[in-house]
Amino acid sequence: MRIGVLTGGGDCPGLNAVIRAIVRKGIPEYNYQFVGFRDGWRGPLEGHTRTLDIPAVRGILPRGGTILGSSRTNPFKIDNGVERIRQTLMNLGVDALIAIGGEDTLGVATKLHELGVQVIGVPKTIDNDLSGTDYTFGFDTAVGIATEAIDRLHTTAESHHRALIVEVMGRHAGWIALHSGLAGGANVILIPEIPFSIEKVCDWVNSRFRTQYSPIIVVAEGATPINGTMELVTRETDAFGHPRLGGIGESIAREIEQRTGKEARTTVLGHVQRGGTPSSRDRWLATRFGLHAIDAVHDAAWGSMVALRGTDIVRVPLSEATEKIKTVDPSLYAEAEVFFG
Numbered sequence: 001m002r003i004g005v006l007t008g009g010g011d012c013p014g015l016n017a018v019i020r021a022i023v024r025k026g027i028p029e030y031n032y033q034f035v036g037f038r039d040g041w042r043g044p045l046e047g048h049t050r051t052l053d054i055p056a057v058r059g060i061l062p063r064g065g066t067i068l069g070s071s072r073t074n075p076f077k078i079d080n081g082v083e084r085i086r087q088t089l090m091n092l093g094v095d096a097l098i099a100i101g102g103e104d105t106l107g108v109a110t111k112l113h114e115l116g117v118q119v120i121g122v123p124k125t126i127d128n129d130l131s132g133t134d135y136t137f138g139f140d141t142a143v144g145i146a147t148e149a150i151d152r153l154h155t156t157a158e159s160h161h162r163a164l165i166v167e168v169m170g171r172h173a174g175w176i177a178l179h180s181g182l183a184g185g186a187n188v189i190l191i192p193e194i195p196f197s198i199e200k201v202c203d204w205v206n207s208r209f210r211t212q213y214s215p216i217i218v219v220a221e222g223a224t225p226i227n228g229t230m231e232l233v234t235r236e237t238d239a240f241g242h243p244r245l246g247g248i249g250e251s252i253a254r255e256i257e258q259r260t261g262k263e264a265r266t267t268v269l270g271h272v273q274r275g276g277t278p279s280s281r282d283r284w285l286a287t288r289f290g291l292h293a294i295d296a297v298h299d300a301a302w303g304s305m306v307a308l309r310g311t312d313i314v315r316v317p318l319s320e321a322t323e324k325i326k327t328v329d330p331s332l333y334a335e336a337e338v339f340f341g
């Protein structure tokens, strides 16, 4: 059997660990052959491949990024996209695909499965917002990086008596903001799920200054103020219709300076959260996902995604995992509010 492997969407620490585990188990145990598709769905669309055998995956376990490359290509937005993918698979004698990705990449995998393509999904995203799995790999690394940044910002904030805003990734879900904010002792955490009051944020900033400490505000890039209370910038969208975010931290800093008279500065962590070596937990999770994905191929469990439930790896229907994203429950946010201000 010949299996195509691709990685799509934003890159994520642990992608190489998944690829390695798939190949390291798939070849000796099941005698499979692999084709690496380059740059997400663009690979099967355009027939761009690379060798994927055991020598190709040597030494990649701790390496960030993806040896296969990635893109946000959406075949359903391209003329004859699905037909072109089918044709490539036929030409290369590829029987099945393992798609490693987030909501968009696996959304495409779900639709392809419904159209008869044999697909298995592996959940990746630093945002941790995929349904059906307790955690995605990449999240732990991103939270670690954000927490370290918050720790460092505390000391400089206090030396200068400034409010410091840390903008982290999280388009629709505030998991990175919530976990790193809680771990780093943030004084305010703002997430996309709960529109914020800038007035309240400024009250918390003032109360923090009154205790002789400087406030750290952690904001997810997708957080929004209550309608009509702050001006926002409109951004261009990608092939999946998502706006390119960034800038909410700067807007909050401006408002804080105007409303409180205190100095405020913003640090945008951006792609630093996604780059570099995965944490040991992400290597562990990504490796297990890879091992179970190749077992799912062997069992012909087409249309399923491997997922973490507690400490078990299970299979869930791709359609269920991509139906809606997993957002932060208000009760979890309420836990963190104890430390605001």
Ligand code: F6P
Binding pocket: 009, 010, 102, 125, 126, 127, 169, 170, 171, 221, 245, 274
């Ligand atoms: O989807 C993961 C993610 O990290 C989002 O949190 C963020 O909005 C987006 O990727 C940024 O993507 P890009 O690298 O395309 O700017």
